[in-house]
Amino acid sequence: MTSPLVQRVAARAAPPSPRSPAIHELPSSERPRERLIALGAPALSTAELLALLVGTGRSGTSALDVGHLLLGSAGGSLRRMAMQPVASLTGTAGIGMARAVTVHAALELGRRLAAETREDGAPIRSPRDVARLFAPRLEDLPVEEFHVAVLDAQHRLERDITVTRGILTSSLVHPREVFREAIAERAAAVILVHNHPSGDPTPSTDDRLVTEQLVAAGKLLDIPVHDHVIIGRGRYTSFAEGGLL
Numbered sequence: 001m002t003s004p005l006v007q008r009v010a011a012r013a014a015p016p017s018p019r020s021p022a023i024h025e026l027p028s029s030e031r032p033r034e035r036l037i038a039l040g041a042p043a044l045s046t047a048e049l050l051a052l053l054v055g056t057g058r059s060g061t062s063a064l065d066v067g068h069l070l071l072g073s074a075g076g077s078l079r080r081m082a083m084q085p086v087a088s089l090t091g092t093a094g095i096g097m098a099r100a101v102t103v104h105a106a107l108e109l110g111r112r113l114a115a116e117t118r119e120d121g122a123p124i125r126s127p128r129d130v131a132r133l134f135a136p137r138l139e140d141l142p143v144e145e146f147h148v149a150v151l152d153a154q155h156r157l158e159r160d161i162t163v164t165r166g167i168l169t170s171s172l173v174h175p176r177e178v179f180r181e182a183i184a185e186r187a188a189a190v191i192l193v194h195n196h197p198s199g200d201p202t203p204s205t206d207d208r209l210v211t212e213q214l215v216a217a218g219k220l221l222d223i224p225v226h227d228h229v230i231i232g233r234g235r236y237t238s239f240a241e242g243g244l245l
Contacts, residue, residue, distance in 0.1 A: 127238035201232030
């Protein structure tokens with residue numbers, strides 16, 4: 001067995017572990033900020049973009065190292081990272097709550113940007129159009145969100161109203177909340193949209209009950225419910241296509 005004295009001497013003799021260079025110590029051509037300015041954001045790796053959000057590293061590691069660690073903790077997937085609670089990101093060394101919030105905010109902005117990638121004023125002609133508009137924002141959410149797509153007379157999306165966030169039940173999705181804004185917007189029709197965090201868009205009993213109640217209310221108010229589209233992961237279910245309205 002090695003004596004404590006020998007261990008201390010060996011520890012002193014051992015070379016120090018290599019330190020990752022700080023970003024400001026890198027050549028300007030390798031610094032994420034300068035690369036983004038010169039080449040544009042698409043030229044940067046995902047870890048480099050995360051490093052810009054993180055800002056600084058910690059003792060012995062650079063912001064780029066932290067970006068790699070953060071991405072690795074999500075299996076290399078931004079989608080998986082976005083699905084994690086904010087607090088879970090703090091399990092990565094160098095990520096405190098403030099930085100975790102910043103990363104989540106950036107991921108949400110990306111999700112909203114993806115939801116805007118459509119031609120403004122284009123009419124909604126099919127459930128596929130509904131899924132194309134809403135899936136980028138809803139398919140990876142960890143909880144259910146219920147939306148009402150308010151349409152004008154040309155079937156163009158006039159407004160997207162978030163009615164509730166959480167478990168979908170008939171007590172939470174009340175016709176009053178659904179149609180209040182639709183009436184104010186003088187909607188010609190509405191489409192109901194919500195997501196299933198499980199990824200399976202098969203309608204539940206509550207989904208069917210909510211739909212029946214809202215379709216009946218729409219008939220009384222002369223605001224027809226054209227469809228109820230459930231967004232899953234990579235797929236969707238349309239009540240209209242399935243003959244469920």
